[in-house]
Amino acid sequence: MAPSKVLAGARVVLPTGTVDDGRVIVDGTRIADTAPPGADVVDVSGHWVVPGFVDLHNHGGGGASFAGGTAEDVLRGVETHRRHGTTTGGRLRRHRRPGLPRPARRDARRAGPAGGEIAGIHFEGPFISPCRKGAHDEQLLRDPDPAEVRKLVDAAHGHAKMMTLATELPGGLDSVRLLTEHGVIAAVGHTDATYEQTVQAIDAGATVATHLFNAMPPLGHRAPGPITALLEDERITVELINDGTHLHPAALQLAFHHAGAARVAFITDAMDAAGFGDGRYLLGPLEVEVADGVARLVEGGSIAGSTLTLDRAFKRAVTVDGLPVGDVVAAISANPARLLGLDDRIGSLDAGKDADLVVLDDAFDVVGVMRRGDWVVDPRLG
Structure with a gap:
């Protein structure tokens, strides 16, 4: 001890x-x-x-990817982010087909909540919009069939914590309801939904906005889109990537002003290069170039996650964005702990x-x- x-x-x-x-x-x-x-x-x-930082949305770090399917990669990424203050994190998986591959099932048991290394699994895809796919391979995307959603949840052996969906797609609302019934957070993201469709998703049980502003239609005065619906509803916690690349400082201030500190969760959306350095990487089957700490797809130039660590997000929030330290602590520790249902232990x-x-x-x-x-x-x- x-x-x-x-x-x-x-x-x-x-x-x-x-x-x-x-x-x-x-x-x-x-x-x-x-x-x-x-x-x-x-x-x-x-x-x-x-308090120790809690990252809801993380793909890897230290040169290792959480989607790689090995416990060694998971532990390497965990250790990298831990040195930067993240003491609890959610592991991201992107899938080529429904269900977890067998190595991932073993890793979930070894490195999941039972092993104490990660809080659980956040599925970002494949049930997302091809119009807002970001750095996801379009050939792997599909509509959110509730039967396939259930297969992924079951394959995670109790470690599924969150799933990001384009809820406007066929089966989207039924999938949100299914996730809610099984205690898995339904998150709206990589979506081309209208304002009205997003309201329907929230009413169906969605409670998180995946990296708000990114991979969704911009806010318009005649078509307010998902951003407005997600900011105005008190049932929604909004993820923000505060790295200076994904968000203009004014957008971050807008989110804090409308959602309030109690409904913001800072995330990294980190890929392999976090805490490692510039160079070429693979994000699933897609090649990524990291230059000056910014990750972009080699083909097309789309932003491909980040190289952020939560200590940098914390420092930027206080020194650049001028947020009170208490508000930053809420966004980086208390709020994500509450979402994960772990606020009795951490946060x-x-x-x-x-x-x-x-x-x-x-x-x-x-x-x-x-x-x-x-x-x-x-x-x-x-």
Whole structure:
């Protein structure tokens, strides 16, 4: 068991507000109210202590893809993002045919919630619109037949957490209802839906907007489209990729203004190059060129995910976008934890929860990462 620790002297961000010169007590793997005798005192004066980051939407990192079908790739990607503060993440899969391949089934059991490495699986495709496919291979796309949707959910052996759908396609609304009945989040994304069709999807049970603004029709004054419907409905949490490429700062401010901090979830949509570097990569069968940290398809030039890590999204939100630290913590930790149904364990620094936390310096750079009481990045070694 991890030794007990007291992190002292930091600005600690709690659900109730920021405590200056505060402390966080870690007893074994959990946050505690009182320090046991002999606890190791770690001086983090002048720093921030915030909950570990939770990434709902991630394809890989460190040169490895979560869609590659091996546990080794999954664990490599997890470790890369963990060093950047993500202590819980959702694994993305893109499929060539219904059902998980056998290696992926083994990996789900080894690296899924039971193994404690990832929170679950988010299926982004194949039930998306060819008009808004982004970096998905059009030959692999299909309408969301509820029977095929059910096959994917069953094949995930309880690890399916979210599925992105173009809900305007034939079978879309019935698929949303099926997912809702099985406790899987239905997300609207890669969609060409109208405003009215999106309202229907929300009424059917959809609760998430997959990377809002991206891979959907733009907001228009006569055709408000899905963006307006998703922003105005209190039942929807909107994903945002805050890397400076996917969103103009004004679009991010628009989302926060209309949805409020309680309905925003920062995500990475990261591909293999996150935390690894520029070069050529494969995203499924498609070749991607990463230059200056921006990933684009070699053929056609479409943006192909990101190379973002959540620590960069956090820093940008505070230093560029001017958002309050508490709002950023909600968007990067508390809200995604709630969506995943894990807010009883993660997402805040309340006593009794897992000791997942991030230590940031006064420039909002990561200097420490703790997961379940153990240092992944020790601030004393920096």
